[in-house]
Amino acid sequence: MGWRRDGFESHVGGVGVLLADGSEPGPVYFDLGSGSHFHESRDWWVYDGTFSRATATTMRGSCACGWRGERTFPIDWQRVDPDDLATYDVSGPELEWEAHMDEVATRAVPLPEDVAGLLRRLRERLDELVDDAPLPVLKAAGELESVVTFFGPLATRILTRHEEFSLTRAAELLGMTENAAESRLRHYEFMDL
Template sequence: MVSWERDAWQRDGFESHEGVVGVLLADGSEPGPVFFDLGSGSNFHQSIDWWCYDGTMRRPMATSMRGRCACGWRGEKTYTICWEKVRGDDDPDAYDTSGPYGDWAAHMDEVAGRALLLPEDLSGLLAQVRARLDCLLLEEDQPVIVLKAADELEEIVASVAPTAVRLLTRGQEEPAPEIAQAFGMTEKAARARLIHYEYLDR
């Protein structure tokens, strides 16, 4: 099974909260993915791109759109889809989806507002390291220094992150929702990140 979304939205630092235009059917329900048989054997492609729900080829027909986020958030406001205009432009990207995007952006402002802020001194040090490494990448003979620095940064992470995870979770099988909120991630992404950090020293 292969999936794709052509018009996904992301915000730097919050990549797991990917947003898209979601759709609703006339009865107010949210349809599942649209499947495409492209003649490639047992492989079926699926998509949740809003313009696939146009009622052709036995697909569901959406009547309205709204913002949708990977975390499960759905925009409260809906926007009517004018399929005549979509088909008339012959380019779904030309259709105005600024309403759903604006609602998702407001949702992301709330996500960012709840995320944990690093202490100012630590945040400043990390910003300096990133800026210095970016400068080194621009110098033709310096990439090896960047890789050496990256290797030392990985050693630092491996020496502190597993202990931090164990102190934070204290044996819980699932991370508390507050941890995902502090990271500014979906719970699924936070769970994967904690598992990654937990076993770095093994």
């Protein structure tokens, strides 16, 4: 769940909350019965003060990369319908996250237009074929995997051997969180072994 933007999948956005003292609460744990595992949640609506939970007073935009919105929006718990949470207005935090994503997209390296166009046309064509001709789609997927298997490791080696390589900078230019960028680089690094 959460807000997502195509091309920036690791930047999952959502509603973050703050307590009256301005602090961000930790996760809420739920005991679902016997066993040693407890479910945890950071969903905004679990901080409603019931069952001795912390009570959030304001919400703001939040992102998996660690970004937090500067603007806060009051939570009126009297207007929150626990049976239909989607009716509560969280557009303020979402718009803040969208602005954050605009900044992420601005800093990211753009694909060359011809490559972006090829990928867009390929996606559209495979979408047209998949229902009636799944075997050619599977064959195309295999061809794409061979392209990735060759170029992913090659690009990773060239990038990481560069003396000015920085994971933080690579993540920014890829439009990813550092964890996602590190995971992708490691995946490609060991792909051809």
